Amino acid sequence: MIHITLPDNSVKNYEAGVTAFTIASDISEGLARNVLAAKVNGEVWDANRPIFNDASVQLLTWNDEDGKAAMWHSSAHLMAEAIELLYPGAKFGIGPDIENGFYYDIDFGSHDISDKDFGKIEQKMLELAREKQEFTRKDISKKDALDYFTKKGDEYKLELISELEDGEITLYESGHFTDLCRGPHIPNTGVIKAIKLLKVAGAYWRGDEKRKQLTRIYGITFPKKKELDEYLVLLEEAKKRDHRVLGKELELFTFSQQVGSGLPLWLPKGAQLREKLEQYLKQVQKDAGYESVITPHIGNVNLYKTSGHFQKYGAESFRPITTPVEGEEFFLKPMNCPHHCEIFNYKPHSYKELPIRLAEFGTVYRYEQSGELHGLTRVRGFTQDDAHIFCMPDQIKSEFNGVIDIIQQIFTALEFNDVLIQISLRDPKTPEKYIGTVENWEKAERAIIEVAEERGLNAKIEYGEAAFYGPKMDFMVKDAIGRKWQLGTIQVDYNLPDRFDLTYIGADNEKHRPVMIHRAPFGSMERFVAVLIEHCAGNFPLWLTPDQVIVLPISEKYQDYAEKVLSLLKKHEIRGLIDDRSEKTGRKIRDAEMKKIPYMLIVGEKEESDEMLSVRKHGGEDLGAMNIGEFAQLINDEVKASMQKK
């Protein structure tokens, strides 16, 4: 007999070898039908894997993340099985579950797969799912595993197995398909009722650009058809808040094939929005002791040779600009830091001056790979809200804290609540990838980790994600369809100060090396605006939105009054426009709604004679009539309220 402890702390006795499925059956038939996997002593197991010792068991269903994962991982096997039947000879790489669904990397040989083949594969999968194929776990020796996949001729699995230890290798068999797999899986394929293959893409084997590209097929499955339909509607809805769609609709930015790929053109309304953001951050930075500097868009190649950027990025950049002088070359700046280092260097500094914080909205140019470009989130010319802090080593922590204050203030003001924080450190296995001494790296990494701990930040540490010149802390936000984008960044740099031989005179009258902190709270104006658009679905906060109000005269007769209203509002720092078209009010309201203008001010005979406005909020709320002063007060209070939140 063994003791099974359930989440409610009740303990049940079972014969050794009991499965989670049996335990579920004991509780209720419905639960047995819905159980997908089980957490056994904290580890996710198959629902039909025998338990031989005392254990705490939590049954997992579709409502648990781990339950979904088991289902999607099993769906990847199901897809592989269907593909093996439809395309004999296909070889399989890896097929994990992901945040929303699963994928499988497959080598189809000479066969080309496109989304036109999805229907056929989905059909086959459904067919196989209905067979209620059971997933069977088998422990296997390394030798037998190698034999099996050698016979099958799957070099990808062989490579994976060769890296595993004997004794930890398991296979899972379902229907006609056997896969190298650690599990866990759902009891049988019967629970998979709705299947949708979503996209096909090339993916390098093991993520290595130099290795073969396999065909990756993404898909998602659900236990109910209705849930699939709801998911697809959700995806459609998300597409409507795509910044590229809204950017066009709201006339914020555009691109031109003539100007070039990845080079955004900011339209008047977009520029207005961006300027508001810049003004806001400039004020915050001024208050925090930053000084503005301005540097050119190009720099001599030697500058980047000194900084190391040329060696690192030269080959993948825009090519150097030549001049009439033989051998003279300039580079479009890919970073602002070298220029700022030279600003620091223009005169000797005393320790009493530090920290020196140099800020610039600096436009940089990077020749991103063509396939990387993406709306405003990934472009070739962009403006960083950059600043470099030159400080003494013992000031790092307080400076780091100051920067996090600014970043958090911004994210709070714009209501970015779901921010992921990542600390990127060296990959200890490849020290040759980084420049700078081990000692300095350790110092910097320790400072970042300490700050995060002291502030209680929920930060995730990633090894091998650091920049080549130093460790960093990044702030990431998801876009409309769940892709993560890095916005704010803080990077410690012990390297550039060395390369540029930056020094300050200490209290001991000796030269010392300052530490440099790179930081950009927005990251770049382009990416930040893109993510902001998606975050608020184009309904910008009142203080930021290009047009705060639109005056809608009922007819031409009230045009003069409309103009009077607008000019009075302008005196209260309220910006907007008049819809003076010869259209009905209903039409003007509709168009203003589409433009997502926060306040519509309807003026007709009644309003004119009483010096009033009829106020309608975006979305339909009728605030009734009020006079111009009252309305101005309302707007300015709302703006002030959001500013205070900052």
Add this chain to the structure above:
RNA sequence: GCCAGUAUAGCUCAGUUGGCCAGAGCAGCUGAUUUGUAAUCAGCUGGUCGGGGGUUCGAAUCCCUCUACUGGCUCCA
């Protein structure tokens, strides 16, 4: 850069297996209408069918190539 797609008017899209001067709605322009909380009516303008090359009696439609865009991979703010 790689894999797979897409490219028709300012925007969103039709254009059947290659066959009459390439269509619609919205936007724009002109006129009528003077309007009260999500689309007033009529007329008109607007397209080298992304660029180039080819196959064909004939190409928006088939093939090649370049460019841009989309979804991934790799990379990155």
